[in-house]
Amino acid sequence: MNQDILRSYKILDGEDLSMTEILALSKIGGEDLLDLVSLSYKVQKKYSPSIHLCTISNAKSGLCSENCSFCAQSSFHHTDIATYPLLSFKEIFQQAEKAYQNGIRHFGIVTSGYGYQKVNEEFQTILHIIEKVKKDFPDMEICASLGVLSEETAELLVRAGIVEYNHNLQVNPEKYSTLISSTHSINERIQTIKILKKYPVRVCSGGILGVGETMEDRIKLAFLLKNLNVDIIPLNVLIPIKGTKLEGQQKISPLEVVKTFALFRLIVKDKVIKFAAGRETIMKDFQGLIMLAGANGFLTGGYLTTKGRRSEDDKEFLEALYEFQE
Template identity: 55%
Template sequence: MNEPILKQAADISLGGDTLPRELADALARLDGEAVLDLVALANRVRNRFAPPFQACSIINAKSGACSEQCRFCAQAGTHATHAETYPLLSAQTIADAAHSAYESGVRSFCIVTSGYGMPRVDSDFEQVLKAIDTIRARCPGMGVSASLGMLGEETARLLVERGIEHYNINLQTAPERYAELITRTHSVQERIDTIKLFKPGGVMICSGGILGTGETMNDRLSLAFTLGELAVDIIPLNILVPIQGTPLENQPPLPAIEVVRTVALFRLINPRAVIKLAAGRESVMNDFQGLLMLAGASGFITGGYLTTRGRSVERDIAFRRELDIFASAAETVP
């Protein structure tokens, strides 16, 4: 019964086309050994169409005291998480972190700040621009990106003029359930509007979500198709790390097979995007991290996240070398 569904998916996906929604729904119901067939197909699609593997590092350049009450986030000012709080770091401190990543072999670096966003030019925004310039001077060839929340036309334009590699702003979950699952302090449409500001300037968009907030598989598919409609270039997928003091502190973890199935479906729905694993790939997925990569992922964030630790860059570089061998071998799976 599963073979016709998988064959139909292969015919479409290996031709470079996006799955129709009804076929994605059918694939989402696969279980048992059929999930490994889905993984093998997603790996073949990744090898055929996805851009080269991408590893990047981020810096939490402004932490905590956030006005946006995202239910999963340690940095929300209303959550008693005791997350570290500090104002925007100096341009030199940000550049030092970028240079450390650069010396480890990482060539993509993102400046991340807490808060609603930077809809207008202020002293913080000018400091971010200075940091971008400083990184460029010290790290030739390093792509510099930003994740500053919601923007206005002027702040987006200035980032485009600075030649940022990509702008990150996650949609997090199905747009129709954003207020219920994530926050009511701003709308998902504000995030979508920020994405659209960058399209005329040709800057790549990095936008994904977080798995395990109480969403259904239907919600995940809705997110995947929405990102495809927005022509997002990079899709980071986080796996919820429940943090004490947040409304999701007791949220049960997703079964590993559910995460693997989700990553594979994101690949088949967005065959040409970079699908980048982020928070939770090590701490939540543990022994299944490699399987996630073979399920169609084509990048990861290395060296740590905003408020949770990751693995060292050196360990991840070795991990990637081994993955390249397995990904090539898996291509021969019928």
Template identity: 50%
Template sequence: MKINPLIENAYQVLDGAELSRDDALALADGIHGNDILDLISLANKVKDSYAVPMLSCSILNAKSGTCSQNCRFCAQSAHHRTQIETYPLLSAGEVLAAARQVYQSGIRTFGYVTSGYGYLEPTPEFLDILDTLDAVHAELPELKLCVSIGILSGKTARMLAEHHVWRYNMNLQTNPQRYAELIADTHTVEDKIRTIRHLQQYGVEICCGGIIGLGETWADRVEMAIAIRDLEVEGAPLNVLLPIPGTPLEHLEPISPADVAKTFALFRLINPSKQLKFAAGRETRMKDFQGLLMLSGLNSLMTGGYLTTRGRSVEEDQKFIAELADFSTPER
């Protein structure tokens, strides 16, 4: 069977060319059915050619719920009536115990995450966070610290950079032009982009991705992928919506595994060298198709659970990654 001309044209990415917006939109609109497998195959080749080997990370929800922001998908928003556990900022001792467990499992990237708008000034809580990060680094200096605590100012970004933060997570979530419509209107996507630029100024790497299945179009997914490329970030985590009871999106129909795989493949073609990570939705949405998805251009996964939903064990995922290696191109 002859390869679809749209995919044949996209092979230019393997030669180092940038996939244009028009070509990405043509793939999004014109690739269906069996052609998705060819698109996945190309994305996996691009990953093997340009991206680093598979990496894993684990995160800790260090402050849960009662968030003042109204993100439509989020169980932690105080605007929604969900049944999650809520608690204030964990102590340094509690965070250290979790970090030790991650380190002992063989994972070397630890995500520290809190709910809330963020910190434009160094409040007492923000200073407690800095002390906690110092404590983790002092005991486990090989553990890379990835932090996600919301919107920052130049001042608080600089202070985080001075306290051992390797990477910061700040997701665009969707097409920036539709952020207020699809995500939230209590803050803006420009607030997020400013935070990213502040952190980059101080040498902190950025993890910036989003969520699919919100009711967005294929064009929105392409625009998000291109916006992430333009921000020149290092990592891009992608989540698949899990419609949580009590949120405005609780009745949305989940997107198909084929559409998830196609989305990830497009993200890889648009972002050949980034650390493309599958986060929430991997186990619950993809189920028997997890292996297919991991061959669609991904080179990172979140293991051991998410903020308010459980995931697979670290041991299961380590075995999974080892078996996936048989499908990768030999070391270049």
């Protein structure tokens, strides 16, 4: 076995791995990659054994003022996605009800746009939806992903009943303005995470792979998320969408994705690492390998502007995964 991997087994005894050690592991390949996957799986089983499943509602789509390079919803891009204002109270509630009937107990409300730093009519509607879902489905966990927040709006969301808030940092902060967006700063996003960490809610923050970053960039992002003590780390793999700045971006390989997930697990050993966009389209037949490389969560039922697998298929997938956990 590769000596760097052997030395890394100390993580199972409670020791953390340094950035230098992780960078050394990032250089391995060939048959050694499966040994790395095996170690990451052991770490996941020991420190974060449960599997996290959720579905999301694209409650407000398109016309976003920000110029995020990968995003089909940016007003800077010309894509053929559906654009619409905030869905009605009834429409979002019906989506939550359907998810509940399909056995999903974690429902996320996602809106396009910079965020909500002040309370307006739209934000109040979202608060009422959260309160209604919590009342009718007490065991349904509500997550929100609404962009940048202020102290005021964060507190109101918590009081309404959210248990989790998603706010991705996307890439190594040093590369954010060049790889992701120049219309807002990474510090604004980090500040929102710090505000939310004051409350008893889980913070969900991760990144996107394949936008031009290096493996070292991904590792730096993972260590930042560890230092911010986020609870859930969703990793998306870029799906190049026609009309966006990254429409011609070369797709990264399944092997690169597997290695990235394995390294993230060795850095944030006790957190949920969730596979989001790209699971079906990029990984295809290899998506199960990601769940054996340290991931222990995934989105089901589709993403914001791209389709995913049917929830029924993912339920079968989940049942098979549980056999590996026994």
